[in-house]
Amino acid sequence: MGKTDGAVLDALLDRYGRTYAREAGIKLSDQPKPLYQLLVLATLLSARISGQVAVAAARELYAAGYGTPKAMRESSWQDRVDALGRGHYRRYDERTATMLGDGAGLIVERWKGDLRRLRDEAGGDDRRIASLLMEFPGIGPMGADIFLREVQAVWPQVAPHLDKQVLDGAGKLGLPRQARSLAKLAHGGDELARLSAALVRVSHDKKSVNDVKSAAAR
Template identity: 70%
Template sequence: MARTDTDKALVGILLDRYGRTYAEEAGIRLADKPGPLYQLLVLATLLSARISAEIAVAAARELFAAGFRTPRSMREASWQDRVDALGRGHYRRYDERTSTMLGDAADMLIDRWSGDLRRLREEAGRETRRTKALLTEIPGIGPTGADIFLREVQVVWPQVAPYLDGRVLDAAQTVGLPRQGGPLAALVGSDDDLARLSAALIRVSRHKGSTDEVKSAARSSR
């Protein structure tokens, strides 16, 4: 099997077995609207901590179930209400600090961008590097959180695509895919699939057994 065919087989396996975005997993119906974009930002905040993705997703779902789906509702919630929601998602190691950061971030989003991340994008001139820099000014969002947000938001912000950060490219290399953004992006047919592939690669990179499974499945398909 030619290299390109092997790569496409690997991508197919990754998408089929692990290709669900973290936004989907958290119950976010991602759209270029203030509410879903803010929810993705909250999820990126939670995912960027040194805690399992499963717990981060569960905590995001609890925050949203409690009604904290917009910057205003997050700001109006008490600090303890946010801590309690995070605790129900078992996000306990970082619950108090994260509650504070979520409140501070909501304040900033409302004061600077009227609670609408599309205004952040426009302030950045729709330029990806500047968008990332502005994201990292938000409390709780460092470079890792900004990468998480951008790799998922490219589904609805096409000007960001293809967004493949170093962690995704490292994971691609580990499973035998190209570590270059252009060749890797060329293996999928849409920005949606690219976001799904990125999520799949991150999931697989966290579990050596999954990496071995994907490689074995690809060898079997030759």
């Protein structure tokens, strides 16, 4: 790592290196409950709505007790709508409430409520995992990428998962735009997930790019 890349990386992680899972209060580990909570978050983040609103809605769902597939499936549609509304996730609340209920049913029936079974069915291959994830209502290619970017912190099988948004953010900061070269800048899966989240944030915000470059030049 060159001095310039190192300074940019330090500034980037210091300012924007929070995973979306952490913001949503998920203590991510390779266990069924937090993995399911991450899937819920990826579903919410997939809509055309701000990341802050999606995170707030996820927190409300978990606070209401819907942090497991069984609890989500057993909740009423109206209860899910109400929780999403408390998180100001109102534009897509009714449709999303339906998708979350259906998705909870799918994971219980097919993978016994455990996304590790999905991972194992896919042989740990990130493309096959993405394909299976897209069987969940509300999860398309973007949602699968969101899940894989975050889960690489605890699923080393899928790392490095650096999609176009991440690489676009890297390019704006002058960091390597090749996945392998960029991955070498991170120390372990947790930092890779933080780096991915940070680069997604700066890919949408020119002010953040300037902020990181200015801090790195000091």
